[in-house]
Amino acid sequence: MAERRPHPAAGRQLRSGATKTSTTGRVRARATEPRAAGARGDSQPRPNRATTPRTHGRHGDAGRTLRDGSASRPAPRRRGRKKVLRVPLANGGRRLHVVLIMLAMGLSLCAGRLLQLQGFDSSAYAAESAAALTQKLPLLPSRGDITDRNGTVLAATEPAVAVTADPGLTSKRPGEFADVIAPYLGMTVNELNPLLTKPNTRFVYLKKKVPAMTYSRMAAALAERNLYGIFRENDPIRTYPTGTLAGSIVGFVNPDGVGVEGLEYKLNKQLAGVEGQEEYESAPNGSKIPLGTSKITPAQNGYDYQLTLDSELQWVAQRRVAQAVKANKADFGFAITMNIKTGEVLAMAQAPSYDATKPLKDQKYRNLQALTAPYEPGSVQKVLTAAALIDSGTVNESTRLEIPNRLPSGPYEIKDHFEHDDDYKLNMRGVIAKSSNIGTVMLSRQMATADLHAYLQSFGLGARTGIELPGEDIGILPGAQMQGLTRDRVAFGQGLTVTGIQEISAIAGLVNGGVYNPPTIIKGATDSNGKPVALPVKDPRRIVSSDTSTHVRDLMRAVVDNSGKTAALRLDGYTSGGKTGTAQRGTSKGYKGYITSYIGYAPLNDPQIMTYVVVNNPKGADPTGTQVAAPVYRDIMQFALPRYSVEPTKTSVLKPKKISW
Known part of the structure; x- marks a missing residue:
């Protein structure tokens, strides 16, 4: 039988003084000295970890001699220790790319909307904006006169207006407004105050059929006191100077100026004329902008009719x-x-x-x-x-x-x-x-x-x-x-x-x-x-x-x-x-x-x-x-x-x- 040759590492002395032996070619460490104090089965007390230095290294370091010359035991395995889930940090470059893409998309949407507003739909939005600031007022035509065969006036139109107010403007100083306009409208201050302070509205009628000259004098008095909030609408008065003379023939108009009897009814369309319109740019308070754009379509007054009647x-x-x-x-x-x-x-x-x-x-x-x-x-x-x-x-x-x-x-x-x-x-x-x-x-x-x-x-x-x-x-x-x-x-x-x-x-x-x-x-x-x-x-x-x-x-x-x-x-x-x-x-x-x-x-x-x-x-x-x-x-x-x-x-x-x- 051939002689077994020792492993090259056999007999090699470790730092701790131990030798490695192997019968199968695997290296197994074996202690050559008694276990350190505190080992299992030892009657001596276990050293305190706080005072006893820990050994460093893995299992191959078992038996390592400490600096003071004493030998340390291998570190025991920890039992029941839970693993901590650690999320890996994101890639910084990739995260930057995502942020840049999102910013690019937002800018693209803004640019598209801007292009729509100023490029494709600019005219429509401009028109809508202008319309919001444009006021349109009707210009009522003058109703035609009716005369007899000799020119005697049987029906005529006297210039007059309907006086209106904007409570949003007048409610702040109702007393001052009422004091000025009451004498011109033939109304009392107590009658005017509820109208001038009416809530939840920007329009209210104060009085209709007010002669145009009376309104002009009232407007001048308001301007002197810097009071703004009283307006007017054309509201002419139909007059019949001859009273009962030919009343059944001439007829009359209703409060809206529409003929309801006689020739006033039969010829209403011709007598009424065609309504015009005034368009102008206004400030938020409704006042006319002096240098703003304005357009006037003149009203066409009604026809004047001469009858065959002889009033006398x-x-x-x-x-x-x-x-x-x-x-x-x-x-x-x-x-x-x-x-x-x-x-x-x-x-x-x-x-x-x-x-x-x-x-x-x-x-x-x-x-x-x-x-x-x-x-x-x-x-x-x-x-x-x-x-x-x-x-x-x-x-x-x-x-x-x-x-x-x-x-x-x-x-x-x-x-x-x-x-x-x-x-x-x-x-x-x-x-x-x-x-x-x-x-x-x-x-x-x-x-x-x-x-x-x-x-x-x-x-x-x-x-x-x-x-x-x-x-x-x-x-x-x-x-x-x-x-x-x-x-x-x-x-x-x-x-x-x-x-x-x-x-x-x-x-x-x-x-x-x-x-x-x-x-x-x-x-x-x-x-x-x-x-x-x-x-x-x-x-x-x-x-x-x-x-x-x-x-x-x-x-x-x-x-x-x-x-x-x-x-x-x-x-x-x-x-x-x-x-x-x-x-x-x-x-x-x-x-x-x-x-x-x-x-x-x-x-x-x-x-x-x-x-x-x-x-x-x-x-x-x-x-x-x-x-x-x-x-x-x-x-x-x-x-x-x-x-x-x-x-x-x-x-x-x-x-x-x-x-x-």
Whole structure:
């Protein structure tokens, strides 16, 4: 057996005096001296760590000799010691990169927003900013004036303002503001203080309709005391200098300046004009920046209208109608005076009337009765029936009739307003002069019903005349297939309804050579620059022949010639023609009372002016057209004819023609 060779390290002496031996090639330390004091199994006490030096090194240092020569034992392993979690520090460079990226992203967003504001959307934002500092105030136009044919002002506009306040400015010194403005506004300090200090608002009205001069003086007084916070809005005052004169025609406006009656309503858009606007840059307190941008779009004032009315003739007509209504205890009355040659309405009076400046106190009969209150015209209608009969060639003014005392008509009988024998002999002139219902029906029965209807329709019945006033009624004209009973009644003025303007326009056309002139109440208009405004053209039209017109005038003359000794139908200095009317008054409960009327014209052979008077439900002793309406007609005509330079005739009384045979 070969001899085992010792390991090269065998027998090597360690620093502590120990030797290493190995049988397997691994080195194992073995102590050559007894254990140090305090080793396991040793009876000696364990040294205090605080006084005994610790050995340094790992297991290979076991048995290391200390400086004092004593040997130390190996350090025991610690049992149950918890590991401490240590987070490694971040990389500084990487952290810096993250911060720089975040800053770059933030700067990019800011740059993008800046580009949007100043590049792409700069105009929009600039406009929005400018709009926030721009004040827009309306510039109200001046409402147009209404005058009569001679320039007399019937409606005008007086400059005035609505005084406003900004409580945000006035609430700091309300007492000072109130002391200054109270005398100008006609208000007390106690009334003004709650308005000047009203919370949660920057706008409040103090008083409306304040004259412009009054506001100017008040503004100067505020400026002297350096008080800022009182403002104004244009709020013109509509005035009616003539009061009740033509009140129903002119109408009135509401507190907002909008027409609600009469011509003020009908022509509201033209009278009102077009609103303008003022734009200016303002300070945060609302005051105008003196050198800031400003723009003014001027308002366009409304049209001025000149009417065909004659205010003096209108006054005469209104007074006389009012007297007749009062004297006869009637419900209402009206009178229309017309220029036959042109269709111009010279006067349109009614009673009761009202003051346009106080419309709420006088609401009764506020509308024009001559346009809005249809009625059965009575015997005045016989003029239209006669014109249709003559123009159609059915009869002539000399046609003879034997008139019975009663005339059957359907289940009823027709009678005259006067009693006579069964063989009462009249020609057509006599039928109109005596206003015979029976004679008129007998003549009309000789004409086809459809033809009579066509003539009445051509005279303008059953349709609006087109006069420039609101609320015109069309009345009722029975159809061409009306029954015989209805046809009989229509012939003498019942069974149909008309308006005053329809009736006078039709008869004016019949005596005007047979030419119908549509009625008008507007003579002309001018714009805000004084230039004439084109008005709708109303063409005249022929309704009967000139020969028929001559015969109609002769029939109306017969009424005046045969009025006996009564002066009510005659005119001083002028020949004339006319026709009375006394119709039963229809109500919801049947016929009750009468509607009296008279229509006449002058001169006889050259008709110039016509007047039609209607008094509804007079309660006097003799409620007839001759006694109630004719005197009003006479007074109006005696004023109108010389006023319009109508030359008097040589004689006003003509020799009567025969009315009987």
